Amino acid sequence: MDGNSRKSDLPAIPLVDLGGQGPVALVEAEGAKFRDLFGAGLAHYGPTFLKLADGVSRRWLERAETPYKPDIEALAARAPGPGLRMLNLSYEWSCTTGVGPQPGGAGNRLLRTLDWPLDGLGRNLVVARIDGPAGLWFNVTWPGFAGAATAMAPGRFAAAINQPPMKRHTFSCWLDWLIERPRVRHRTAIPAMHLLRRVFEQCPSYDAAKQMLTETPIAVPAFFSLSGAGADQGCVIERTETAAYVRDGGRQSVANHWIAGRDSGLPQGRMRGQDSPGRHAMMESCRDRTPDGFDWVRDPILNPTTRLAVVANACQGSLRVRGYEKDGPVTRDFRL
Numbered sequence: 001m002d003g004n005s006r007k008s009d010l011p012a013i014p015l016v017d018l019g020g021q022g023p024v025a026l027v028e029a030e031g032a033k034f035r036d037l038f039g040a041g042l043a044h045y046g047p048t049f050l051k052l053a054d055g056v057s058r059r060w061l062e063r064a065e066t067p068y069k070p071d072i073e074a075l076a077a078r079a080p081g082p083g084l085r086m087l088n089l090s091y092e093w094s095c096t097t098g099v100g101p102q103p104g105g106a107g108n109r110l111l112r113t114l115d116w117p118l119d120g121l122g123r124n125l126v127v128a129r130i131d132g133p134a135g136l137w138f139n140v141t142w143p144g145f146a147g148a149a150t151a152m153a154p155g156r157f158a159a160a161i162n163q164p165p166m167k168r169h170t171f172s173c174w175l176d177w178l179i180e181r182p183r184v185r186h187r188t189a190i191p192a193m194h195l196l197r198r199v200f201e202q203c204p205s206y207d208a209a210k211q212m213l214t215e216t217p218i219a220v221p222a223f224f225s226l227s228g229a230g231a232d233q234g235c236v237i238e239r240t241e242t243a244a245y246v247r248d249g250g251r252q253s254v255a256n257h258w259i260a261g262r263d264s265g266l267p268q269g270r271m272r273g274q275d276s277p278g279r280h281a282m283m284e285s286c287r288d289r290t291p292d293g294f295d296w297v298r299d300p301i302l303n304p305t306t307r308l309a310v311v312a313n314a315c316q317g318s319l320r321v322r323g324y325e326k327d328g329p330v331t332r333d334f335r336l
Contacts, residue, residue, distance in 0.1 A: 002033070005186075006193065006301075007060045010329065010330060010331050011123070011330075011331055011332065012330045012331065012332050012334070013125050013126060013127060013321055013323060013332070013334040014030065014126050014127070015126075015127050015129060015334070015336075016126055016127070016128050016129065017129045018028065018049065018129060018131075019130075019131050019277035020130075020131050020132075022071050022146075023071050023075060023141075023143075023144070023145065023146050024074045024075060024078070025202065026126065026141070026144075027075060027078055027126055027142075027143045027144055027147060028265075030124075030126055030143040031143070033124040033126065033142070033143045034078075034143035034144045035080065035120070036123075036124055036201070037120050037124050037142055037144055038079055038080055038081075038083070038084070038087075038144065039080075039119060039120075040120030040121075041087045041118065041120075042081070042083065042120045043084060043119075044118050045083070045086075045109060046116070046121070047081070049083055049126050050081070050083030050086060050087075051081075051082045051083065051132075053083070053086035054076075054082040054083050054084070054085050054086045055082075056086075057085035057086045057088075057089050058076075058085050059086060060089070060300055061073075061089075063188045064188050064189075064190070064219070065188050065189055065190050066190045066191060066194045067194075067198070068146045068194050068197065071146040072084070072085055072088050072215070075144050075146060076090070076145050077153050079144070082278075084144060087144070088144070088145060088146050088147070089191060094115045094116075094162070094255070094256045094272040094274070094276070094305070095112065095113060095114045095115060095160065095161070095162040095163065095164060095253075095273075095274025096112070096113050096115075096162075096253075096254075096255050096279040096280065096282075096283050097110065097112045097113075097160050097162055097223075097236075097253065097254050097256070097258065097266040097283070098102070098110070098111045098112075098225075098252070098254075098283040098284070098286075098287035099112065099225050099226070099227040099234035099235070099236070099250070099251070099252055099253075099255040099287075100234055100250065100251040100252070100287045100288045101231040101232070101234075101250060101251070101288070102231070102313055102315070102316070103288060103289060103291065105313075105316065106231070106313075106315050106316060107228075107229055107230065107231060107313050107314060107315020107316055108227045108228055108229070108230060108231055108232070108233050108234045108250065108291050108313070108314070108315065109169040109227060109292075109311065109312070109313045110152075110158040110159070110160060110225060110227040110234075110310070110311070110312045110313070111283065111296060111311055112150055112160045112225070112309070112310040112311075112312075113162075113288070113297060113301055113302070113306050113308065113309045114149065114150065114246070114306070114307055114308050115197075115273050115274070115303060115305040115306050115307065116305055116307055117304075117305045118307075119325060119326070120325075121142065121228060121307035121308065121321035121323075121324055122306075122324040122329075122330045122331065123139075123321075123325060123326045123330045123331065124142055124143070125142065125308055125321065125323040125331060126138065126141060126142065127139070127140055127141075127319070127321060127334055127336070128141055130200075130201075131203070132200060132201040133201055133202060134153075134156070134200070134201060134202050134203055134204045135153060135154075135155070135156060135204065136153065136154060136288065137151055137152065137153035137154075137156075137157045137200040138151060138152050138153075138154075138319055138336065139151045139197075139200070140152075140308065140310055140319075140321055146193075146194070146197075147191065147193025147194050147196065147197050148193060148196040148200060149161050149193055149196070150308070150310050150312075151196070151197075151200050152270050152317075152319045153200055153314060154313040154314060154317035155229055155314060155315070155317065156203070156205060156206065156209070156228075156229065156314055157203075157205075157206045157209050157226055157227060157228045157229070157233070157314050158226075158312035158313070158314045158319075159191060159196060159199065159209065159213075159224060159225060159226045159227065160224075160225045161192055161196055161222055161223065161224055161225075162222070162223035162224075162225065162254050162256060163222065163223070163256055163257065163272050164221045164222065164223055164238070164239075164256065164257075164258060164272075165256060165257055165258065165268060165272060166272065167305070170276075172329040183192050184274050188219070189216075189218050189219045189241065190216065190217070190218060190219065191218065191220070192218045192219070192220065192221075192222035192224075192239070195212070195213065195218055196213075196224065198212070199212050199213060199264065206226065206227075206228030206229065206230070206233045209226055210226055210235065210237070210246075211265075213226065213239075214237055214239075214242075214244040214246060217241060217242050218239060218241055219241065220241065221239055221240045221241060222239050223236060223237070223238050223239065223254050223256075224236070224237040224239065225237075225252070225254055226227055227306055227312065227313075227314060228314060228315075229314050229315040230315070232248060232249075232250035233250065234249070234250040234251060234252060235247060235248045235249070235250075235252060236252040236254045236259075236260075237251070238254075238258060238259065238260050238261045240261070240266070245258075245260035245261045245264055245266075246260065247259065247260050248291070251287070251288060253280055253283040253284045253287055255273070255277070255279040255280035255283070256272035256273050256276040256279075257276045257277065257280070268302050273303075273305065274300060274303045275300040275303075276303070278300040279300050279301050282296075282298075282300060282301050283296075283301065289319075292311050292318070292320065293311070293320070293333075294309050294311070294322050297309045297322075300310045302324075304326040305326070306324045307323065307324055307325070308321065308323055308324060309318070309321070309322045309324065317336070318332065318335075318336060319334070319335070319336040320333060320335050320336070321333070321334040322334070
């Protein structure tokens with residue numbers, strides 16, 4: 001059996017038309033994927049941790065400035081057990097993203113991978129078609145997830161979120177994580193994944209999206225990659241909770257280390273994922289010349305924790321998605 005035959009045997013990524021409905025409707029449409037993802041989270045974190053973390057997350061949500069609390073509570077009511085709130089607010093992934101003019105075509109293009117050691121994220125991918133107040137958009141997401149991590153709005157923009165380095169307090173990454181968690185609980189600004197969803201729902205243009213992503217306080221630092229309908233409309237916005245460091249110019253790449261923020265005096269911290277500088281360098285080298293498709297998804301951008309790859313062009317209204325697990329691709333290529 002050749003490679004093309006093997007790929008054709010893989011399951012398709014479903015396109016679910018939600019209309020004006022929210023993430024609860026996606027769970028109702030894709031209940032098997034929802035249950036599989038919850039089971040994977042339970043196996044990854046363990047029932048005791050999930051239960052404790054879910055209680056902490058519930059108390060934080062009660063004070064948080066996010067309009068999506070009702071969505072998370074409704075999703076939690078449909079989960080097989082405690083943990084849905086924690087899984088929605090966990091933010092422990094690494095990513096590689098690039099934006100730049102479409103080679104040989106119109107508009108600006110976004111290339112993006114998301115890495116996370118949680119099994120099931122690749123095989124349970126869905127693309128949700130959503131009619132929002134600002135227009136149509138497509139969310140590359142999972143049943144049970146209330147935010148947005150990667151999405152495309154035809155004629156407006158595409159965007160994705162990456163995680164910055166962990167703040168360094170001690171010699172140990174685990175101690176640093178434990179020190180930082182209580183500090184996060186005292187912040188009530190909107191989570192970065194919820195802000196990105198709000199941008200797709202409310203912003204009619206690239207400039208409006210850029211302004212909202214730059215100016216809105218967020219609960220934890222984040223990197224946003226934004227790709228507009230114009231060839232020169234591309235930027236990376238490196239965010240702390242209240243400050244923004246923007247890399248403009250239409251052609252930019254980001255992994256999981258500060259670039260503009262470091263140049264402005266921010267400490268480097270602990271880089272996320274595997275070989276963040278190497279992933280960034282590879283994206284820089286291939287971003288402007290690789291054809292549409294997934295030939296650019298190779299080591300070190302591709303690694304055992306890669307769970308999805310996306311190619312999006314808002315000008316053309318095009319979206320390509322592929323799901324991965326630790327042993328490689330697990331879905332057929334989705335193409336819009």
